[in-house]
Amino acid sequence: MSHQAQLARFIKLFETLSREDVQKLREFYTGDAYFKDPFNEVRGHAAITGIFEHMFKQVEDPRFTVTSSILQDDEAFIVWDFRFCTEANGHTEQCIRGSSHLRFTADHKVYYHRDYWDAAEELYEKIPMLGSLMRFLKRRVNA
Numbered sequence: 428m429s430h431q432a433q434l435a436r437f438i439k440l441f442e443t444l445s446r447e448d449v450q451k452l453r454e455f456y457t458g459d460a461y462f463k464d465p466f467n468e469v470r471g472h473a474a475i476t477g478i479f480e481h482m483f484k485q486v487e488d489p490r491f492t493v494t495s496s497i498l499q500d501d502e503a504f505i506v507w508d509f510r511f512c513t514e515a516n517g518h519t520e521q522c523i524r525g526s527s528h529l530r531f532t533a534d535h536k537v538y539y540h541r542d543y544w545d546a547a548e549e550l551y552e553k554i555p556m557l558g559s560l561m562r563f564l565k566r567r568v569n570a
Contacts, residue, residue, distance in 0.1 A: 433535035434496060434503050441491045441507070446483040449476050457538045464542035475540075486511035487518065503529040509544075 437455050440448065453472045462468075462475045469475060482489055489511040496505040509523040525544030529537050 428535055430501060430503070430531050430535055431498055433531065434498050434505075434529070437529070437537070438493045438496060438505065442493060444479070444489075444491065446480075449479045449483070452476050452479060455537055456540070457532060457536045460536070460538050460540065462540045462542075465544060465546040486513050488512055501531045501533075503531070505529070 433455070440451060440455065452475060456462075456472060456475055458472055459470055460472070460475060461470050462478065464478075467474075467478050469478065489509065492508045492510070494506050494508060496503060504526060506526045507524075509525065510520055511523075512518045512520050523544055525542055528539070528541045528543070530539035532538050
């Protein structure tokens with residue numbers, strides 16, 4: 428197997444990820460893998476799978492769509508849309524656009540996974556009262 432083949436398998440798993448498949452993530456990460464996103468910074472299988480188990484508890488119908496990917500040597504960068512609904516937003520679909528930086532070991536396991544997305548723009552600005560404040564602050568900073 429190559430890094431390219433493993434990246435394709437990784438993307439397929441994320442695009443089809445279900446609550447029942449979360450434990451399959453262990454096949455793709457080293458035992459001490461590092462994962463960071465705007466809300467989490469963790470190491471290891473249990474913590475990483477815990478983040479995705481929590482996602483399935485918090486949101487309805489979560490799904491990732493990878494729109495592009497780049498692989499160079501042992502590093503990959505993927506661009507994705509994450510779509511979901513919540514009861515709090517009246518079951519209206521939301522979309523977070525982001526990207527992930529991945530690093531692979533020689534045996535093609537992910538040992539570094541860092542997600543990049545703007546929590547303020549993608550989440551906070553969509554909350555009625557908080558959104559008004561966030562947009563106001565953004566205008567003030569850009570003025």
